[in-house]
Amino acid sequence: MTPEITALLADLDREGYVADAAIATALFLARGLDKPLLVEGDAGVGKTELAKVLARILETDLIRLQCYEGLDVQTALYEWDYPRQLLRVRMSDGRGEDPRAVEAAIFTRDYLLERPLLQAITRQGPPPVLLIDEIDRADDGFEAFLLELLSDFQVTIPELGTIRAERPPHVILTSNRTRELGDALRRRCLYLYIEHPDLEKEVRIIRRRVPEAEERLAREVGHFLSALRGRDLVKPPGVAETLDWTRALVSLRQDGLDAEVVRQTLGCLLKARADLEAVDGEAVAALVEQARGDGR
Amino acid sequence: MKDPAPRLVRLGRALRAEGVEATVRDEMDAAAALRLVDTGDRDEVYRTLRVALKIRPPGVDAFDRHFAAFWSGEAHAPARPPAPRAIEAPRVAPRSALSWDPDTRTLHGGRAPGGDGDDPGASPAALLRRKDLEAAGPGDVADMERALLRLARRLATRRSRRLVPAPRGRPDVRRSFRRALRSEGELLALARRGRPLRDPRLVFLCDTSGSMEAHVPFLLAFLLAVRRAVRRAEVFAFNTELVHLTRTLAPAGVRARLARLARAVPDWSGGTRIGLSLAAFVERHAPAMVDGRTVVVIVSDGLDAGEPALLARAARDLRRRARRLIWLNPLLADARYRPDARGMRAALPFVDQLAAAHDVASLERLIPLLST
Numbered sequence: 001m002t003p004e005i006t007a008l009l010a011d012l013d014r015e016g017y018v019a020d021a022a023i024a025t026a027l028f029l030a031r032g033l034d035k036p037l038l039v040e041g042d043a044g045v046g047k048t049e050l051a052k053v054l055a056r057i058l059e060t061d062l063i064r065l066q067c068y069e070g071l072d073v074q075t076a077l078y079e080w081d082y083p084r085q086l087l088r089v090r091m092s093d094g095r096g097e098d099p100r101a102v103e104a105a106i107f108t109r110d111y112l113l114e115r116p117l118l119q120a121i122t123r124q125g126p127p128p129v130l131l132i133d134e135i136d137r138a139d140d141g142f143e144a145f146l147l148e149l150l151s152d153f154q155v156t157i158p159e160l161g162t163i164r165a166e167r168p169p170h171v172i173l174t175s176n177r178t179r180e181l182g183d184a185l186r187r188r189c190l191y192l193y194i195e196h197p198d199l200e201k202e203v204r205i206i207r208r209r210v211p212e213a214e215e216r217l218a219r220e221v222g223h224f225l226s227a228l229r230g231r232d233l234v235k236p237p238g239v240a241e242t243l244d245w246t247r248a249l250v251s252l253r254q255d256g257l258d259a260e261v262v263r264q265t266l267g268c269l270l271k272a273r274a275d276l277e278a279v280d281g282e283a284v285a286a287l288v289e290q291a292r293g294d295g296r
Numbered sequence: 297m298k299d300p301a302p303r304l305v306r307l308g309r310a311l312r313a314e315g316v317e318a319t320v321r322d323e324m325d326a327a328a329a330l331r332l333v334d335t336g337d338r339d340e341v342y343r344t345l346r347v348a349l350k351i352r353p354p355g356v357d358a359f360d361r362h363f364a365a366f367w368s369g370e371a372h373a374p375a376r377p378p379a380p381r382a383i384e385a386p387r388v389a390p391r392s393a394l395s396w397d398p399d400t401r402t403l404h405g406g407r408a409p410g411g412d413g414d415d416p417g418a419s420p421a422a423l424l425r426r427k428d429l430e431a432a433g434p435g436d437v438a439d440m441e442r443a444l445l446r447l448a449r450r451l452a453t454r455r456s457r458r459l460v461p462a463p464r465g466r467p468d469v470r471r472s473f474r475r476a477l478r479s480e481g482e483l484l485a486l487a488r489r490g491r492p493l494r495d496p497r498l499v500f501l502c503d504t505s506g507s508m509e510a511h512v513p514f515l516l517a518f519l520l521a522v523r524r525a526v527r528r529a530e531v532f533a534f535n536t537e538l539v540h541l542t543r544t545l546a547p548a549g550v551r552a553r554l555a556r557l558a559r560a561v562p563d564w565s566g567g568t569r570i571g572l573s574l575a576a577f578v579e580r581h582a583p584a585m586v587d588g589r590t591v592v593v594i595v596s597d598g599l600d601a602g603e604p605a606l607l608a609r610a611a612r613d614l615r616r617r618a619r620r621l622i623w624l625n626p627l628l629a630d631a632r633y634r635p636d637a638r639g640m641r642a643a644l645p646f647v648d649q650l651a652a653a654h655d656v657a658s659l660e661r662l663i664p665l666l667s668t
Contacts, residue, residue: 002334025333025343032332033325033348040352070457074470082473089477106477139458140588180619180648182588187321190329191350 004028008057017046017053018197018205026192027054036150036171038135038186041194044238047174050194051131054170061128063169065116067138073145077155078118081111107159121153121165130169135185136176147185197239199226205239210246214255221246224257224291228269231279237269244268259288300330303366308349310362310372315612315646316355322348338367354645443656444518448525450663455491465490496666497589498522498529499618501577503596505535505568511626511654515595518659530585534573540581570600570639571607578613591666592618595653597627600639611643621646622665624653 005021005028012019012027027050030037039047055062065076085106092102114122120130135143149155153165173189175181197205203222206213213221221242229236237245245268254261263284270276279287304326308318329348333340342363345351351359365372461471471487500519504512519531531541574594586592592614600607615621623643627633629652644650649665652658 001337001340002332005333005340021339022343022346025340026347029329029332029344029347033328035325038350068457070459072458079470080474082470082477086473086476139456183317183616186350187319189350190325190347191352192347193353 002028011057012053015053015056016208017049018201018208019050020201023050023192023194026190030172030190031170033190034168036173036189037192038173038175038181038189039192039194040175040177042196042236042238043176044240045194045196046239047194048131048133051129051133051172051174054172055129058126058129058170060126060170061123062131063116063120063123063128064131064133066133067135067142069137069139071138071142075115076117076142077115078157079113079115080107080159081113085111109160112157112160117149118155118163120169120171121155121163123169124166127165127167127169130171132171132173134176135173136181140182143182143185147182147188150185150188196229196236199223202226202239202242206242206246209243210250213246213250216256217246217249217254220257220291221249223294224262224287225269227287227290227294228279231283233270233275233278234272235270235275237271241269241271257288257291259285262288300335301327303369304330306372307345307362307366310365311349311355311358313374314355314358314362315608316351316358317616318349318351322350325349341367444521444659445524447518447656447659447663448521456494457491459489460492462488462490462492464488495528496526496591497587498526498666499581499585499590499592500529500531501538501574501592501594501596502531502533502541503535503568503570503594504533505599507568507597507599508595508626515624515626515653530581532577532581534568534570534577536569536573538573538576538580568596568600569602570596570598571602571604571610571642574610574614575606578610582614582617586614586617588617588619590618591620591622593622593624593666594643594647595624595626597625598623598637598640598643600637600642602639604638604642607639608642608646611646615646615648620648620665622649622651622662623647624651624662626652626654628652629654629658 001021005024008028009019009021009024012024026037026039029035039050041047051064052062088106088111089102116130120128132146135146138146150171153168154162156162171189199222202225203218206218206221207215210218225237225242245265248265248268249257249261252261252265259281263281266276266279266284270279304323308320308323311318326345326348329344330341333344335341345363345366346356346359349359362372459465459468461468465488468487468489471489472483472485475485475487476483500522502512502515502519519529523529523531533539533541594611611621623640625640628650651662651665653662
């Protein structure tokens with residue numbers, strides 16, 4: 001394995017992110033080739049966390065843009081601080097200042113509100129990590145705009161001129177695939193698909209993130225989750241749910257799985273009513289039995 | 297590995313033959329990526345190529361098969377026809393979620409299988425005729441037409457979440473201030489903004505063969521209503537040939553129009569050539585009508601008399617070009633139906649959503665899918 005990738009794996013582990021070689025390779029290539037990394041996978045597999053951890057590893061800032069339907073350039077890129085501009089104009093009124101001078105004064109960086117994308121471009125010092133979260137939620141018009149921004153990291157503000165990034169930020173985009181992304185954007189990025197963790201990885205994650213959980217509990221939780229995900233669920237639980245649940249079990253002073261306690265805490269794992277109905281008392285008992293057997 | 301370029305080119309070609317997209321640009325990314333990693337480490341090269349060639353989950357199987365040839369430098373095995381794979385559960389309407397299990401060849405979710413009524417001898421077409429739809433009198437048709445028109449209007453009047461300048465709506469502080477700057481900071485009039493109507497772009501491809509006969513009048517009534525309400529909707533009928541109906545669908549009276557349709561569509565109620573018809577659409581009309589904002593809806597039972605590979609290729613091309621590909625299958629409503637018609641199976645891997653369409657309620661569930 002390339003030494004840098006091995007080192008990155010160790011860094012990820014040190015920061016509490018249990019990664020596999022595929023994840024480390026993708027991060028390494030994104031940095032090496034200077035390309036944005038598009039990360040896809042089910043909710044709760046650690047897509048967003050990956051960006052946060054990368055920022056910690058690189059000892060740089062994380063700038064996050066949460067996408068949603070209707071996200072516009074004023075929220076994502078920049079906006080003029082109109083109330084302050086207005087105030088400045090009103091103040092100059094009484095003093096009989098030259099209107100041109102006033103105009104020149106109010107359209108400067110002082111009156112510019114930088115939103116995440118512009119922040120990522122103007123940030124001084126080491127390039128930050130720019131996390132564009134859930135890009136699939138933004139509309140495709142925004143996606144096209146983003147494509148342009150990602151290709152040259154410069155922004156033109158009519159009143160100010162063009163601002164260019166001295167050093168482009170490390171960009172990570174995440175998508176839950178609620179809709180297909182445009183081909184152009186997809187092709188511009190490198191691509192990483194994060195799967196639900198396998199049993200061994202999940203147990204490692206639990207041990208790492210909930211160190212107060214007993215070894216036996218961690219193993220049984222891992223087995224329970226992989227059996228549970230094998231069922232036909234509307235919303236299969238992600239790692240975030242696993243950790244919540246393990247913490248709940250620990251706070252209930254459990255050192256292994258107990259059918260009754262599992263039944264009472266199942267709401268930590270299953271967030272859809274249909275799933276809670278499908279996994280009834282009997283199913284829980286069977287799953288717990290199986291997890292105990294496998295965990296031994 | 298001395299020079300991976302020729303191997304990458306062969307790998308890209310083999311992947312494309314399987315319907316996995318890999319452009320020249322991806323191959324260049326892959327070549328650049330391979331310069332950074334340890335090319336003596338098979339696993340590392342594998343991981344690197346998956347990242348650089350942007351292999352998504354549906355393409356992983358094909359990639360795995362061809363990676364072996366890439367690594368050994370041998371010739372690539374010929375492309376396999378795409379295997380039917382699980383359909384992702386629809387996220388918009390999870391309650392009607394249907395998933396296709398390729399191992400047992402059954403549908404999961406939706407309705408429960410129909411117990412002892414299972415009659416392996418009954419053809420889907422025969423099942424269809426038991427539906428009470430045929431018994432609908434003229435009064436029912438008028439009622440249904442009204443319901444369908446209401447649905448179609450809802451489709452056309454969904455508002456976008458985006459806010460744009462508008463004469464009425466909520467105050468737009470940003471623009472109001474901006475205007476005030478013009479009048480030396482005097483706030484003379486409030487600017488406002490509102491949510492614009494979303495303009496859905498739809499293409500319907502409707503099967504009118506014999507096995508669909510019972511459902512076609514109902515579905516066409518819906519399509520007519522959509523056509524009346526939505527500016528950018530195109531309707532095609534196919535059978536053994538493809539016919540562009542949008543122009544035919546102008547004036548009033550569903551029944552009269554259906555009679556005209558029967559004349560316009562060659563071989564109304566005969567054997568179907570789904571693949572051929574879709575391929576014709578892809579070639580002749582798709583470039584002008586289908587783009588990244590278009591939702592393409594195929595309405596068919598998937599009983600194809602033609603070559604499945606042709607249908608698979610057409611479905612793949614449509615999927616690639618459109619925002620979303622939806623397959624409406626009226627037979628899905630019947631618990632005993634399994635979509636294992638060869639045509640249906642060939643197309644399934646490329647369909648975003650497989651849904652029933654046999655009554656007003658099922659079409660109602662369709663509305664959010666069409667307008668996003």
